[in-house]
Amino acid sequence: xxTYYNPKDLLKFGEIEEGAPELWKKFSEWYGAVFKxxxxxxxxxxxxxxxxxxxxxxxxxxxxxxxxSLEKGADLEQMTEAVHVASAIxxxxxxxxxxxxxxxxxxxxx
Amino acid sequence: xxxxxxxxxxxxEDLAQANEQLKIINQENSLxxxxxxxxxxxxxxxxAIEIDTMQINxxxxxxxxxxxxxxxxxxxxxxxMTKDTLENCLDVLESHNIQTVDLTGGAPxxxxxxxxxxxxVKKLSKQVMVRSNLTxxxxxxxxxxxxxxxxNNVEIVSSLPFYKKSFTDKQRGDGVFDASINxxxxxxxxxxxxxxxxxxxxxxxxxxxxxxxxxxxxxxxxYKRELFNHFGIVFNxxxxxxxxxxxxxxxxxxxxxxxxxxxxxLVDSFNPxxxxxxxxxxxxxxxxxxxxFDCDFNQMLELNMDHGAPTHIRGxxxxxxxxxxxxxxxxxxxxxxGAGSSCGGATA
Numbered sequence: 448x449x450t451y452y453n454p455k456d457l458l459k460f461g462e463i464e465e466g467a468p469e470l471w472k473k474f475s476e477w478y479g480a481v482f483k484x485x486x487x488x489x490x491x492x493x494x495x496x497x498x499x500x501x502x503x504x505x506x507x508x509x510x511x512x513x514x515x516s517l518e519k520g521a522d523l524e525q526m527t528e529a530v531h532v533a534s535a536i537x538x539x540x541x542x543x544x545x546x547x548x549x550x551x552x553x554x555x556x557x
Numbered sequence: 558x559x560x561x562x563x564x565x566x567x568x569x570e571d572l573a574q575a576n577e578q579l580k581i582i583n584q585e586n587s588l589x590x591x592x593x594x595x596x597x598x599x600x601x602x603x604x605a606i607e608i609d610t611m612q613i614n615x616x617x618x619x620x621x622x623x624x625x626x627x628x629x630x631x632x633x634x635x636x637x638m639t640k641d642t643l644e645n646c647l648d649v650l651e652s653h654n655i656q657t658v659d660l661t662g663g664a665p666x667x668x669x670x671x672x673x674x675x676x677x678v679k680k681l682s683k684q685v686m687v688r689s690n691l692t693x694x695x696x697x698x699x700x701x702x703x704x705x706x707x708x709n710n711v712e713i714v715s716s717l718p719f720y721k722k723s724f725t726d727k728q729r730g731d732g733v734f735d736a737s738i739n740x741x742x743x744x745x746x747x748x749x750x751x752x753x754x755x756x757x758x759x760x761x762x763x764x765x766x767x768x769x770x771x772x773x774x775x776x777x778x779x780y781k782r783e784l785f786n787h788f789g790i791v792f793n794x795x796x797x798x799x800x801x802x803x804x805x806x807x808x809x810x811x812x813x814x815x816x817x818x819x820x821x822x823l824v825d826s827f828n829p830x831x832x833x834x835x836x837x838x839x840x841x842x843x844x845x846x847x848x849x850f851d852c853d854f855n856q857m858l859e860l861n862m863d864h865g866a867p868t869h870i871r872g873x874x875x876x877x878x879x880x881x882x883x884x885x886x887x888x889x890x891x892x893x894x895g896a897g898s899s900c901g902g903a904t905a
Contacts, residue, residue: 488775517764520771520779522724 457507490519497526498533560730561622564631565805572808573629575859581811582802582858582887588824591889597829603838603883605851608875610840612659612853612900613638613646615668617845620693623716623729625763625806627857630663637667642847643674645870650681653875659840659900661688661853666702679709686712688900691740692733703740707747712757714796714900715741720783724765741790750792759794761902767815769826769895770797773903796902799823801854801891823890831897831905837883843870851883853900854891860884 464471482492493516500508516526565573572578595603616637619630650658658678665671665687678685687706694702706713717737718728725734741758744750750758760780764770777795784790800806802820810816841862842850847870850856861868864882897904 490771490775514768517766517768518771520776522719522721524721524723 452506454506454510457510460507488519490516490521493519494521494525494529498529501530501533502537561624561631561805563622563633564617564629565808566629567631567633570808572804572811575857578803578807579858579886581807581816588820588887591885591887594824594827594890594893595832595885597827598833599829600833603832603835603885603889605879605881605883606838608653608655608839608841608879610657610659610836611646611650611655611843612661612840613643613843614845614853614856615660615662615665615671615674617663618667619663619690620667620696621664621690621730621733623805624809625728625765625800627801627804627806627854628663629804629857634663636845637669638845638847640670640673642843642845642870643670643677645847646843647674647677647681649870649873650678650683653873655683657684657686659686659688661900664690664693666693666699672702672705675705675709675711684712685709686714688714688716690729690733691715691717691737694740694743695736703743703747707744707749707756710756712759713744713749714759714761716761716763717780718761718763718765720780720787728763728765738784738788738790741784741792742788745790750790752791758792759796760792761796761798763798763800767800767810767813767819769822770799770898770903773797773896794902796900797896797898798900798902799891799894799898801888803854803888804857820887820890823894826894827890828893828895828897828905831895831903832893834897834899834904835889835892836899836901836904837892841878847871849873849878851881854888855884855886858886858888860886 482489482496487495493512496508497512497516500512513526592602614628617628617630617634618632618637619628619634620632622631649655660675662668666689668674675685693699715737716729717725719725722734725737726732741750744758747756749756762770762776762780770776773795776797780795781791784792802810802816802823807816810819837852840852842853842856844850844856848856849862849866849868849870850860851862861884862878862881863884866877866881867874892898892904
């Protein structure tokens with residue numbers, strides 16, 4: 448069955464270069480620098496990336512950063528906690544908008 | 558994947574046979590041949606240098622049946638090195654300047670001549686290391702091995718694929734983590750694993766699945782911190798080792814649908830620096846029946862030393878062994894990926 452997402456398409460990511468090679472070059476250099484150890488370790492950055500991948504619901508990123516997190520020494524426990532952090536923020540982000548609902552409710556009702 | 562209780566050989570599985578594994582590993586596909594890739598090192602074909610280590614496989618019998626085992630070891634395996642062959646090894650060690658004797662298996666302690674052999678090697682003033690699975694030391698009948706190893710200053714290198722129970726038991730079997738921790742506590746009491754060691758205890762990480770190991774130095778810090786904080790235990794060095802695509806790990810890769818992706822990853826991660834330092838260049842590997850190999854992995858694939866080198870310990874000839882051309886195959890990518898992999902951990 449055809450789907451929009453094919454795992455093998457992840458390997459074609461570099462083909463985005465076509466059409467805007469200079470932009471791709473800049474993106475690649477910046478992307479590589481972002482994930483190097485700095486104030487945060489490579490493992491911490493992989494786990495953040497994994498959490499964000501779930502928040503933006505990118506199957507390619509989930510695939511890549513689950514493997515990357517394992518290869519940086521994380522285990523299922525740590526990766527699951529990272530996903531819960533993303534989920535909590537997504538859930539919390541919805542819930543905190545309830546304040547706006549309450550504001551409107553206060554204005555419109557006696 | 559369910560836990561194993563017997564070897565693949567016991568079940569008559571195809572992949573228990575070396576030639577069936579080689580058919581898969583060396584099949585024609587889009588991956589470059591290892592020998593061609595090795596050209597990137599810039600030294601010509603892969604060749605041995607000076608030999609500093611004799612690695613001896615004392616037998617395939619083991620009390621554990623780990624899912625990734627490249628030996629397909631287990632309690633049902635009967636291949637054990639005889640005293641005659643051990644004496645052949647001693648003859649070579651006595652007459653050559655090979656400083657380190659690296660004992661592996663299976664569980665090398667299960668060879669009935671283990672203690673005798675260690676004692677004889679120590680008389681030759683060689684360094685002895687044993688690749689112990691730790692749980693054998695906790696098994697019935699082996700309790701006195703702790704003191705024996707300490708008394709003989711035997712270096713211990715032990716697998717502990719993670720500092721937590723979950724990953725460790727998933728790969729090595731239920732109860733292995735707890736038994737391993739108990740064993741390390743007893744070894745620590747005897748003086749193993751302390752700073753400035755007289756008695757050296759090293760641990761080995763290998764990935765619990767189809768991915769490459771993390772940075773050895775960073776993971777060592779995690780292991781030291783977590784194992785000390787949770788269990789009060791210490792050790793000297795952590796070695797990270799890549800899983801080789803042979804035997805039971807190959808079976809896992811095939812069953813889980815990870816084989817092609819894993820091989821591609823190994824090839825893509827080829828590191829010429831790591832490749833220049835592969836351990837087959839400075840060791841000889843002796844099989845349980847005395848046959849000679851370039852490494853323990855070639856031994857399990859039944860790829861004897863070749864290119865004019867002797868194929869049995871009885872025909873040992875250092876002149877034909879040093880500078881010999883190493884027998885290679887696509888499995889060799891397992892030792893050259895990323896930071897590299899050897900029995901002593903990363904090589905780059």
